[in-house]
Amino acid sequence: MxxxxxxxxxxxxxxxxxxxxxxxxxxxxRFVTGGIHxxxxxxxxxxxxSVIAELIFExxxxxxxxxxxxxxxxxxxxxxxxxxxxxxxTDYDTLFSLxxxxxxxxIADGMPLGLGFGVQGYASxxxxxxxxxxxxxxxxxxxxxxxxxxxxxxxxxxxxxxLVMEMMKKGDKxxxxxxxxxxxxxxxxxxxxxIRDSLxxxxxxxxxxxxxxxxxxxxxxxxxxxxxxxxxxPDVLCSKLIEGRVGxxxxxxxxxxxxxxxxxxxxxxxxxxxxxxxxxxxxxxIKYIAFLTAVLLPAVYTAIVMHHPxxxxxxxxxxxxxxxxxxxxxxxxxxxxxxxxxxxxxxAGIRLPKPMGGAVSIVSGLIIGDAAVxxxxxxxxxxxxxxxxxxxxxxxxxxxxxxxxLRFAFLAAGGILGLFGISLLACAVLVNICATEDYGxxxxxxxxxxxxxxxxxxxxxxxxxxxxxxxxxxxxxHE
Amino acid sequence: MKNTTNKLTxxxxxxxxLISDAFALFCFRGGMSAATAAGLSAGIxxxxxxxxxxxxxxxxxxxxxxxxYAVYHILWGGxxxxxxxxxxxxxxxxxxxSGGIWGKLFISGLIGLVCIxxxxxxxxxxxxxxxxxxxxGGICIAIVVFSALRSPDxxxxxxxxxxxxxxxxxxxxxAMSGGLGGLAVLLPGTKGKKLQNIAGYxxxxxxxxxxxxxxxxxxxxxxxxxxxxxxxxxxxxxxxxPSQRIDSLFMIVFTVYAVFSIGIxxxxxxxxxxxxxxxxxRYAGGVSVVLMTGAAFMLSGLPLYSFWTAALVITALxxxxxxxxxCDKIGITEVRTC
Numbered sequence: 020m021x022x023x024x025x026x027x028x029x030x031x032x033x034x035x036x037x038x039x040x041x042x043x044x045x046x047x048x049r050f051v052t053g054g055i056h057x058x059x060x061x062x063x064x065x066x067x068x069s070v071i072a073e074l075i076f077e078x079x080x081x082x083x084x085x086x087x088x089x090x091x092x093x094x095x096x097x098x099x100x101x102x103x104x105x106x107x108x109t110d111y112d113t114l115f116s117l118x119x120x121x122x123x124x125x126i127a128d129g130m131p132l133g134l135g136f137g138v139q140g141y142a143s144x145x146x147x148x149x150x151x152x153x154x155x156x157x158x159x160x161x162x163x164x165x166x167x168x169x170x171x172x173x174x175x176x177x178x179x180x181x182l183v184m185e186m187m188k189k190g191d192k193x194x195x196x197x198x199x200x201x202x203x204x205x206x207x208x209x210x211x212x213x214i215r216d217s218l219x220x221x222x223x224x225x226x227x228x229x230x231x232x233x234x235x236x237x238x239x240x241x242x243x244x245x246x247x248x249x250x251x252x253p254d255v256l257c258s259k260l261i262e263g264r265v266g267x268x269x270x271x272x273x274x275x276x277x278x279x280x281x282x283x284x285x286x287x288x289x290x291x292x293x294x295x296x297x298x299x300x301x302x303x304x305i306k307y308i309a310f311l312t313a314v315l316l317p318a319v320y321t322a323i324v325m326h327h328p329x330x331x332x333x334x335x336x337x338x339x340x341x342x343x344x345x346x347x348x349x350x351x352x353x354x355x356x357x358x359x360x361x362x363x364x365x366x367a368g369i370r371l372p373k374p375m376g377g378a379v380s381i382v383s384g385l386i387i388g389d390a391a392v393x394x395x396x397x398x399x400x401x402x403x404x405x406x407x408x409x410x411x412x413x414x415x416x417x418x419x420x421x422x423x424x425l426r427f428a429f430l431a432a433g434g435i436l437g438l439f440g441i442s443l444l445a446c447a448v449l450v451n452i453c454a455t456e457d458y459g460x461x462x463x464x465x466x467x468x469x470x471x472x473x474x475x476x477x478x479x480x481x482x483x484x485x486x487x488x489x490x491x492x493x494x495x496x497h498e
Numbered sequence: 499m500k501n502t503t504n505k506l507t508x509x510x511x512x513x514x515x516l517i518s519d520a521f522a523l524f525c526f527r528g529g530m531s532a533a534t535a536a537g538l539s540a541g542i543x544x545x546x547x548x549x550x551x552x553x554x555x556x557x558x559x560x561x562x563x564x565x566x567y568a569v570y571h572i573l574w575g576g577x578x579x580x581x582x583x584x585x586x587x588x589x590x591x592x593x594x595x596s597g598g599i600w601g602k603l604f605i606s607g608l609i610g611l612v613c614i615x616x617x618x619x620x621x622x623x624x625x626x627x628x629x630x631x632x633x634x635g636g637i638c639i640a641i642v643v644f645s646a647l648r649s650p651d652x653x654x655x656x657x658x659x660x661x662x663x664x665x666x667x668x669x670x671x672x673a674m675s676g677g678l679g680g681l682a683v684l685l686p687g688t689k690g691k692k693l694q695n696i697a698g699y700x701x702x703x704x705x706x707x708x709x710x711x712x713x714x715x716x717x718x719x720x721x722x723x724x725x726x727x728x729x730x731x732x733x734x735x736x737x738x739x740p741s742q743r744i745d746s747l748f749m750i751v752f753t754v755y756a757v758f759s760i761g762i763x764x765x766x767x768x769x770x771x772x773x774x775x776x777x778x779x780r781y782a783g784g785v786s787v788v789l790m791t792g793a794a795f796m797l798s799g800l801p802l803y804s805f806w807t808a809a810l811v812i813t814a815l816x817x818x819x820x821x822x823x824x825c826d827k828i829g830i831t832e833v834r835t836c
Binding site for chain 1: 505507509510590591592593594605608609612615616619620622623624626627629630631739741742743744745746749750753754757758761
């Protein structure tokens with residue numbers, strides 16, 4: 020039951036009090052204007068007090084005498100321009116929804132509807148530099164928690180009517196605003212329809228991060244890598260929208276979801292397009308190698324030392340033998356221990372208050388880097404290998420969760436079964452990656468299925484002119 | 499599963515079939531000479547001619563064909579399992595070498611598990627992965643070939659093997675080309691011109707076979723006749739560095755190709771089992787791998803390069819499609835899928 024607005028002012032205010040349980044943040048400002056008893060309802064902290072005083076109260080309280088509430092509302096609607104956003108309210112559900120979104124709602128005695136005024140003015144974090152997607156040559160602003168601000172950041176970059184932003188509400192309790200963004204001349208119609216269907220299927224009480232909605236727009240089968248991406252950069256989202264992808268902004272979250280996402284995109288940054296193609300290509304290959312190093316290096320090292328020492332030349336073999344013979348634990352145990360310790364320190368560094376972060380670095384550096392090696396618990400080559408793997412993983416931060424798990428899995432496989440185990444697990448992982456597909460877009464495109472034209476921004480980074488001439492949209496990869 | 503085969507590309511199809519062919523070459527038993535290369539090459543040309551009716555076939559497989567190819571894939575998958583079982587003993591695989599029969603069972607069991615997973619995700623995913631695996635394996639093979647050909651003894655090419663004619667090599671070529679059944683099954687669901695896809699695959703197969711066989715002959719030389727698995731022995735003898743061995747590189751390629759060649763047979767068999775018995779679709783992958791294991795036990799000890807194996811391959815590649823074409827002409831075909 021939505022509950023239509025009760026015309027009697029006192030009863031209506033009583034109903035509002037009853038429905039909100041007398042919540043303290045609901046402000047009811049009673050006043051008389053034009054000879055009619057009115058009340059302006061708003062939610063504390065959600066509206067701008069200066070705007071409400073100047074643009075709402077001042078004009079409202081100077082309205083000449085009116086015959087009844089209908090005439091009063093007609094006068095306000097037609098002759099006063101109190102705010103740009105002025106929805107009519109006919110029921111209490113809409114009234115609360117608007118009020119909790121920063122609207123002030125006017126109700127009057129004898130009137131079965133209310134008038135909303137957009138006077139949002141809640142405290143929020145301003146536009147800041149993205150914390151996770153570093154960039155040297157591009158813009159230094161990220162999305163903010165305020166949906167409207169994020170939308171305006173997109174619009175500032177794509178000043179075209181082709182950019183469409185569709186608003187919707189999801190979450191039974193949170194009533195969170197979502198914004199579906201796409202370029203109507205680029206997006207595949209089928210993709211858009213299927214994403215809308217997926218979003219319609221969202222049955223959640225609240226949406227607090229993008230992680231709440233991603234499972235609804237991704238495949239249900241087990242996938243190691245996510246076929247939807249996120250970005251906290253408006254310029255990155257714009258580049259994806261131009262390619263015919265769909266973005267979803269969530270109110271209260273400074274990240275956008277991008278659909279579909281391809282594996283090769285994890286290695287692309289906006290800086291790639293700012294540098295000369297030869298340098299961008301070089302950096303891209305560095306990232307590919309870094310990814311493989313992050314996943315495989317500790318496993319391959321362990322496998323070679325434990326099971327296939329014939330792969331090493333005699334000098335290297337002697338160095339490793341010398342350093343490992345002092346260590347009391349097996350290489351596999353050592354490697355797992357070092358990697359686990361790193362994960363613990365990393366997690367502590369993220370969760371601890373910032374002032375204590377430095378202390379964590381010092382303690383971890385002392386414990387792992389110095390004490391553990393000097394005491395002979397861990398060998399220096401192994402520590403070097405794991406440190407290299409960890410540093411390499413940081414080159415592709417978006418893939419950090421699967422890389423972390425795969426590093427452990429490959430390490431166990433390599434330690435127990437040598438290169439055979441690594442090969443076997445690699446087959447399973449490769450098949451899993453190749454099976455990742457949402458809305459008909461294979462995650463491994465353009466590598467497999469092989470699309471030659473796609474190599475211009477995968478194997479190399481061709482010139483902007485060439486890419487512009489190609490006029491790429493993601494539909495090229497649809498199967 | 500029904501829609502899993504209608505999106506393959508010509509490259510993916512070729513990659514899947516070439517992996518199976520390469521694995522059969524790795525597991526090649528018996529003597530090898532330049533005549534082997536000639537016989538296998540002639541066999542490939544003959545296979546190409548026999549595959550031409552496939553290009554004329556319209557529509558998907560009938561239920562009868564599905565039943566035949568399901569059994570065929572299980573049998574060939576069983577043979578591949580048997581090849582893996584026999585050949586892996588020649589390579590150093592931790593636990594297998596020291597674990598005796600249990601070690602071998604453990605290693606084969608792990609391969610079987612990955613194959614079940616491959617068959618569970620469908621042919622499309624397996625095809626995409628095959629393309630990447632084939633490319634990666636190709637690089638590893640190129641390294642082995644490069645290191646083998648650093649100081650070749652070209653005189654070995656003139657050596658002849660007693661008791662083997664080109665005809666018998668052609669028969670061997672057919673007997674080890676069991677993957678061709680996959681061509682008959684997957685071609686209808688492949689994008690592009692059928693003839694172009696067929697020609698592309700056979701051209702690549704010819705090049706790959708000639709390179710592997712000739713490299714093996716050049717490396718193994720005089721011991722080719724007495725070694726059990728010449729391709730494996732050639733990889734073991736091809737060492738690019740004086741104080742390091744790269745046998746493990748071949749072991750990686752062997753493992754990856756074993757998994758994919760068996761996995762693709764399992765996925766194809768599962769696809770058809772699921773189509774004929776929709777109720778069993780969910781378990782079809784597991785069922786086909788279990789049946790393949792059973793087939794491997796049954797076929798172990800039987801001669802792989804026999805006339806009957808070659809005849810079975812010819813039946814799958816040529817006879818069944820031709821019968822289908824005749825049925826199409828008469829108008830008695832009942833197409834169920836694709």
